Structure formats: C-alpha cells, structure tokens
Amino acid sequence: MKKQIIIANVLFALAMIMAHGVLAAGSSVGPAVYLFLNEKDQDSGCKYLYSIYEGSKAGLPKGVKTARLDVNDTKNEPLFKRFDVRILPTVLFVNGKGEATKKIFGEGADTEKQLKAAFQKANEFVGK
Numbered sequence: 557m558k559k560q561i562i563i564a565n566v567l568f569a570l571a572m573i574m575a576h577g578v579l580a581a582g583s584s585v586g587p588a589v590y591l592f593l594n595e596k597d598q599d600s601g602c603k604y605l606y607s608i609y610e611g612s613k614a615g616l617p618k619g620v621k622t623a624r625l626d627v628n629d630t631k632n633e634p635l636f637k638r639f640d641v642r643i644l645p646t647v648l649f650v651n652g653k654g655e656a657t658k659k660i661f662g663e664g665a666d667t668e669k670q671l672k673a674a675f676q677k678a679n680e681f682v683g684k
Contacts, residue, residue: 586654587682588621589613592636592646595626601663605645608668612675620682647671649681657681 591609593602606624613622625632627644635641639648639656649658658681660670674681 586621586650586652587617587619588623588650589616589678589682590622590635590639590648590650591624592632592639592641592644592648593624593626594628594644596628597644601667602645605647605663605667605671608671609647612672615675616678617682620678647674649674649678651681651683653683657683 589609591606593606595602609622609624616622625635627636639650639659641648641661643661645663646659646661648656648660651657658674660667660674
C-alpha cells in the first residue's frame, strides 16, 4: 500500500511538470522563462518584478514559453522543487533541454538591472 502511494505521488509530480511544459513524454522541452512569485504578498517586490517581467517578455525569441508560478498554488510545487526556488521573486531562464541556465532573485535596483540585462541576452540563456 505504501509503495502504491509513493508511485502515485511520483506520477502526480511528473504530470504537474509535464503540464507546465518542462517535461513531455519523459524528455525535457523548452525553452522557457518562469517567474516564481507570491501572488498574495501585496507589499513585496514580486509585484514590481512582475511588471518588469511582463514588459520584457515580448522581446523574447519566438517559441520561448513564459509562465507566472505562484507559491500558493500547489500544482506549482514540483517546479519550485525541481529548480530549487527558495527566494521570491525568482525569474528562471530554462534552455531547450529543460536545464536552468540563469536565475535572478530578490528585490531592488540591482535585481531590476540583472533582469533587464538577462532579457536582452535571452538567446544565450534559452538556447535560441
């Protein structure tokens, strides 16, 4: 019985990852740029970083997926774990192999500069 529960949990986690376009049929896909944030935290830098993210993603190469992933939504938990996201907000660039290639996190002017520079060099990070 315990083994069946573990298998069910693993299958559920894989289904959640596949639903977000990180894995498909056992292989990784991409490229993508994810914004990990806390939608409920109104006073955090998450809202500010979100506006920069939204304004910058239009310049991404064609075919690059984007997604905003809320820490409060349990279906996002597998991606938080897979990419070891511990600080919010975090913007993560993922290449076509499903590997994280650039991680920007935190708040403030330095984070804003890093994020804008990363979006300008997105081809390097997403492999396009």
